[in-house]
Amino acid sequence: MNNVHEINKPNAINELVLFDVESMLCGIDIVHVQEINKTLDFTTVHRAPDFVKGVLNLRGSIVSIIDLRTKLGQTTIPLNRDMRVIIVRYNDENVGLLVDAINDVIEVKAENFDALVNNSTNVNSAYFSGVYKLEEELVVILNVEEVLKNNDRVSSTLNS
Secondary structure, eight states: OOEEEOOOOOTTOOEEEEEEETTEEEEEEGGGEEEEEOOOOOBOOTTOOTTEEEEEEETTEEEEEEEHHHHTTOOOOOOOTTOEEEEEEETTEEEEEEESEEEEEEEOOGGGEEOEEEOSOSSOGGGEEEEEEOSSOEEEEEOHHHHHTTTHHHHHHHHO
16 A cells, blocks of 8 residues: 655745765755765764764864664665765754765755655655656755754763
């Protein structure tokens, strides 16, 4: 049985940052993105949740790095030179999202957004707010708030 997640036509989204996580083409609203960083020199944090790859010193600020592969229930792979960290702002702090590769930044049209249909994938569909139709493929739109909302234990773990 298919579950359909409603999506509000996001008129406010003007641009998407496109990136890969395993074999998925994903997008994130550019308004969430502070920067894209290629530094993969993380410090591991003892007792951190498994989806926390570590922390990064970003110009004097400590940024938690979330491995999107782990968070989305995908197979973890060793770090490689194509990987990037998308720095996003959430609850007044910067958080890094580790992705396999950055593809592009595109302007979007509201009519190309659609609801997300969950059809037995092994990815938690709550982490996505919908799909965007490109000419030859679909982009799943990452719901940053949903991915990060239960990460309060990350901050408390890192501060202990």
